[in-house]
Every structure is written in C-alpha cells, then in structure tokens.
Amino acid sequence: MRNKTKLPTMADVANLAGVSSMTVSRALKPDTSVSKATREKIQKAADELGYVLDTRASEFSSGKSGFVAITIPSINNGNFADTVKAFSDGLVEQDLQVLLGYTNYHVDREEQLVEQLLKKRPEAIVVTGGMHTDRCRLLLENSGIPVIETWDIPEKPIDHVVGFSNLQASELMFEHFIAQGHTKIGFIGGDNSRDSRGRDRYLGFCNSMEKHGLSSDRVSFQELAPFSMEPGASGIRSIMKEWPDTQAVMCVSDLVAFGAITECQRMGMNVPDDIKIGGFGAYELGAFLNPSITTIDVCAAQIGKSAAEKIIELLSVDSDVKSEKIVKTEPTLIKRQSA
Amino acid sequence: MRNKTKLPTMADVANLAGVSSMTVSRALKPDTSVSKATREKIQKAADELGYVLDTRASEFSSGKSGFVAITIPSINNGNFADTVKAFSDGLVEQDLQVLLGYTNYHVDREEQLVEQLLKKRPEAIVVTGGMHTDRCRLLLENSGIPVIETWDIPEKPIDHVVGFSNLQASELMFEHFIAQGHTKIGFIGGDNSRDSRGRDRYLGFCNSMEKHGLSSDRVSFQELAPFSMEPGASGIRSIMKEWPDTQAVMCVSDLVAFGAITECQRMGMNVPDDIKIGGFGAYELGAFLNPSITTIDVCAAQIGKSAAEKIIELLSVDSDVKSEKIVKTEPTLIKRQSA
DNA sequence: CTTGCTTTTGATATCGATAACATTTATACA
DNA sequence: TGTATAAATGTTATCGATATCAAAAGCAAG
Numbered sequence A, B: 001m002r003n004k005t006k007l008p009t010m011a012d013v014a015n016l017a018g019v020s021s022m023t024v025s026r027a028l029k030p031d032t033s034v035s036k037a038t039r040e041k042i043q044k045a046a047d048e049l050g051y052v053l054d055t056r057a058s059e060f061s062s063g064k065s066g067f068v069a070i071t072i073p074s075i076n077n078g079n080f081a082d083t084v085k086a087f088s089d090g091l092v093e094q095d096l097q098v099l100l101g102y103t104n105y106h107v108d109r110e111e112q113l114v115e116q117l118l119k120k121r122p123e124a125i126v127v128t129g130g131m132h133t134d135r136c137r138l139l140l141e142n143s144g145i146p147v148i149e150t151w152d153i154p155e156k157p158i159d160h161v162v163g164f165s166n167l168q169a170s171e172l173m174f175e176h177f178i179a180q181g182h183t184k185i186g187f188i189g190g191d192n193s194r195d196s197r198g199r200d201r202y203l204g205f206c207n208s209m210e211k212h213g214l215s216s217d218r219v220s221f222q223e224l225a226p227f228s229m230e231p232g233a234s235g236i237r238s239i240m241k242e243w244p245d246t247q248a249v250m251c252v253s254d255l256v257a258f259g260a261i262t263e264c265q266r267m268g269m270n271v272p273d274d275i276k277i278g279g280f281g282a283y284e285l286g287a288f289l290n291p292s293i294t295t296i297d298v299c300a301a302q303i304g305k306s307a308a309e310k311i312i313e314l315l316s317v318d319s320d321v322k323s324e325k326i327v328k329t330e331p332t333l334i335k336r337q338s339a
Numbered sequence C: 001c002t003t004g005c006t007t008t009t010g011a012t013a014t015c016g017a018t019a020a021c022a023t024t025t026a027t028a029c030a
Numbered sequence D: 001t002g003t004a005t006a007a008a009t010g011t012t013a014t015c016g017a018t019a020t021c022a023a024a025a026g027c028a029a030g
Helices: A010-017 A021-027 A036-049 A055-062 A078-092 A107-119 A134-141 A166-179 A196-211 A229-242 A254-266 A284-288 A300-315 B010-017 B021-027 B036-049 B055-062 B078-092 B107-119 B134-141 B166-179 B196-211 B229-242 B254-266 B284-288 B300-315
Strands: A067-072 A097-102 A125-128 A147-150 A160-163 A185-189 A219-221 A248-251 A276-278 A295-297 A326-328 A332-334 B067-072 B097-102 B125-128 B147-150 B160-163 B185-189 B219-221 B248-251 B276-278 B295-297 B326-328 B332-334
Touching (some): A010 A021, A078 A300, A166 A332, A185 A229, A229 B284, B010 B021, B078 B097, B078 B300, B107 B125, B185 B196, B219 B229, B229 B248, B248 B254
Parallel strands (some): A147 A160, A185 A219, A248 A276, B067 B097, B067 B125, B125 B147, B185 B219
Antiparallel strands (some): B295 B332
C-alpha cells in the first residue's frame, strides 16, 4: 500500500547530499548562511528524493506553528468569504497560513471547533461575534495567544475587537424608511439565540420603532441556516398575511431580502412601489437583482484586513507598542431601488 | 506579554495529579484503560491548569495527523460550499478534521497550496478538478497518501476520482435548447485556461452545435473570478450586440446566468419570451429569481459525500478491498422558467 | 604564512506527546 | 488462600526538525 512506504526525512536528504541534517535544514529556508554550492547540492538531493518538509516536526521543534485560525459562521456566505479573503491576503506576506473553520451558527459547534483549533497551537485566533459558551470563552482567555472578535462589538470583549455595532447599522435602514414617511415597518430575522449579529439588527429595529413611537410588532423570525432565500419568502408571506398594510420591511441579510423581494413579485406586488424591502450586507447579487437591493454595507473585507493588520502588529517582536483594543468600522447605507 | 507565558504541558498535569504523563495521555482519550478515580483526578488537574493538548506533539509522536486536506477554487461559491459541507459531515464520525484551502482558480496558487498542505502531512487530500501544474501533479503522486480529484473526470487521473463529465452535463442544456427548436445558440464562459470545468462546458457547447450542424460562434468569455454577475451582464450585452437574433444562451454557472438574466431585463427583454437563458450548478438563488433559472444539477453535495466515503474506505485497515478508482455522479437538467 | 575575522558546517540537546514494553495492582476462581 | 488473568500504571525510547553552541574553513591584511 502506498502509505506504508515511509516518506524521506531530512536525514535521508542529508545522507544523499553528504552533509549534516542541520545544513539541510538551513539550506531549505531562505536567508540562511549556506554556501551556494552546498545549497544546490542539497536542493538536488531533495528533489531526487521528492522530499517535502514535515512541518509537524518543524513547528514542534521551533515552537511556532506558523498559522492563525479563523472561525466563521458559514462557509457559504459572501460577506464572511470577503472577510476571510482579505484576512488571508493580509497575512501571506508574513508567511502565516490561515486555518479556517465554520460553526454553522452554533455556539456549541464553535466551542468544539475552537478547542480543536487551539490544540494545533495557532499563533492567534479570530472568531466571529462575541457570543460564546462559557467554556469557549475560557479556552480563548487561557489560550495565551491574541484573540480577535469580529463583526460585532461585544459588551465584554475577550481581548481585541474588529467590528461594528449591528444595532446602529440596522438603525440606518429604519431611519431611511422613516425619513421616507413610512410608519408601518417590519423586520424579517433569524434565530436570535444563535446569531447575535442578527439579534442586534432586530434590536436596532425595536430601538428605532420605539424612538419614533411606532409599533415593532411586524416581525417574522425564520429558521435561516443553511438556507436564506426560502425563509425570506416565507417571512414576507407571513408578514403580509398578518399585516397587509405594511409599507417597508428590512431583512436581516441581502439573501433574505432576495427571497422576500422575489416572493413579492410572485405575489403580484411591485417592489418598491407597493412595498419597500431593505437588506443587509451589500452582497454582489443585491446590486444586480431587479429591483436592486437597498442595503447596509458593513465593509466585510475591511474587517478581515484590519484583523490581519492587528495580528501582524501583535505578533511582531516590539509589541510593547500597545495597539487599540477595539477597531470600529463604519457601516453605511447604500440606497438602491428596492427601498 | 501573554504569549511569553508558557502553556502547561502534560507533564505539568501529571505532576499535579501525581501520576506519570503516560497515564495523563491515556486518561485524556476515550476507551483506554485508566481507572475511573485516576481519570477524574487527572481531569480535575487538567481543568485547573487550563490544559489543552498539543496536537502538534501528539501527531508528531503518533505519526498520524488526524486530518484530511481539501482544496476548492473559491470559498464563496455555493456549489463548492455544498461539497465541502457534505465532505466534512461525512468525516466527523471518524475523528478526522478537514483542512480547507482555496486556489482562486489559479493552478500556480494550487501548487503552492498543495505543497503547504502536504507539509502538514494530511492522511488524504482532495483536490478540485484535474488541471494541475506538472510539479503539483508530482507532489500529489509522491505524497504517499490517497489523492482524490473531484468535480471532473480527468483523462489521466492521479489516483481516485469522484466527478462527472462537465462536457456531457452541458450538452444536456443544449439538447434541451435544440429540442425546443432553437438554432441560434450562444455560450457565456470564463477563462478556459484557468478553469477546466468551465472549458469542458464550453466544449460541450461546441460538440452539441457541431452535432446538429449549428454555428458555435456566439460566444463570450469574461474574466469571472472573483465576481460572476457583472461578467454575466457584460457577456449577454456583448452577445446581443454582435448577434441580436440569438435565441438561447447557456452560462457557465447560475451566477453568471443571474447577471445575464437581470441584464436582459434591464435591456427591456423578457426572459424566456424574448430569449432563453440557462445556467449551471443549481444554486439556491436560481430557484428564487423571477424567472427561475433552468439549470444543470451536478449533485455538489453528493460529490463531497462520496469523497468522504472513499477516504474512510481507503484509510481503513482492511483496505485490501480495492475500491473503484472512479466514482461518477449523474448531472441532470432542472427545467424551470428561464429556458 | 600567520593572525584575526567572517562564513559555513557540524554535534548535541530538545520540543511534548505516545508506542512499546515492563511492572504493579486488582479481580476471579479454584 | 493462592494462583491465573486482566486491568492499571510506569519507564524508556522515539518521532523529525531546529536552537544553540562549537568547530572548521575561507579570507583579508600585515
């Protein structure tokens, strides 16, 4: 069987090249003092054997793992994908790899995932949101590495934060609705116990309504993960059935808004003439749908970029330079056709 | 600084619990012979110290890494997300973690990624597609672990394959167009040198056209990654400009079809009355758009599931049971409104 | 060709866990 | 109660690379 054959080790390469394994170790990494002739000889031997460095041994020996971990709720979500992409891009220069895990919006799954990741001794860890199980929180606090919570501004941060107030961000949409003269406003959300960002957007709804003396009854909560569009369709159906005079509805994400808008069309309603629908997240599809989706841009990529920069700073040797614990990004309203 | 504080080791736990570190090692994994009293004592000590196992040492010592690697072209793609999700789900039972990397549809990036992943000594590796650099191919061949190519059926597979013929799959759509009596048919694709699956779908177009004596001129290739919708819009504009009498167009993915359909609407055309548009991949959004997108379902989740099953089989001790090298899935046409 | 310096290479200990084997303790049953 | 057997625990060597320190080789200038 193939995997019975033992893979060549550094010692094998050293033997073939007629040097010590220490010299091989040096030759295989850049900017180390090895003569050109030796380095070439070793490279040749390594190629001949098909040698691939065993980072497990390497990391173990040197004490550093060379990677950072990041957890996101869902792998199939344009917003988080943007964050992860910017995060990775920001770290390639530093020879830091990114280990990605997703939680499916479950704190229990997050706890399990964080533990698995910490066992691999990352040099830093980025998590999405500030909602964790007690044990997960403890694990992160005791991890001995920089921890960054993102996409949220937790009341009691574990360590560092790169995020924004989902509550304030969603208020932007409601103020927009109200400025247009609407008073019968609704909200379609998900499972507030599982998704703190969604919950905060709902709380923004409640806040805005209360501030203007409006009712915050017009609400539908749907089971979102792993799908979003069908729940958006169900949500708007249920709202229109119970409160047919609803004038404007904000959805917890553009994907939900997409389901809601297309369902309105199927019900024979015109968006935005008959009803305004707002989204959240500035997904690519929102710009192309007819009508295009009015949404909140939360700078998903910026979050990843800032998190990467923070990590580089925190891991640099002269990290006595105290960096700000909390980095805030500024969500903005993107006014398009749907609202 | 936090990360100067050394984390507790197994020896620390052993000391505190008054046992040997070997006993700690045993106590921390299930179904090993440790007395209940000792196990509890050790668990208590571990909790007290906030001990987290160092899998780097563990893997290194035991020789097995406990994870499998998978590479996909893009993290933000519903199809690949489905594959990865099914793949992960199929492996949790086996205590195998999944390490995910994405290539951005670049073979060079793939080569780099595969090398990085192999350095971590996974127990198996899954790659998307059969297009690799020579060196990447060599790395995989010499890796000593099971290799599974997916989403494609390469002419010369490296090892195992779970996939389907993109060429035949796309022909389903063109046969559908032709059965409806259309003769002026087009195709919107991406960069064929980077995406072999897209290229094969284009080749299916050429095949079908040739078979029925039709022109295969009506083609637009767009730069897709990392966006798909705007290219779809550009693509349909360019096709309609050059060949205004085009009756039906297939797009290389549902996301591109989305851009194309919505652009048709903006140009004042009705889909499907004025033009038929087909997609590929059966993405969630295709079912909800008005008109819903006629597409090819390629069973993305099934591919992940089969790959996971294959790996479990290949890694099991009694793997002299020779499994089929190639597993084929059967794409099907989903007839909806757009074509 | 020798002194003093830099560059290159080598020897050895080590990282933290586990495999393999050895030993002790508990348990069963004659 | 003693012996056979199983269960629990301990000891030692080891995985593959690298840090650290030591030695050798190369090189410039006198």
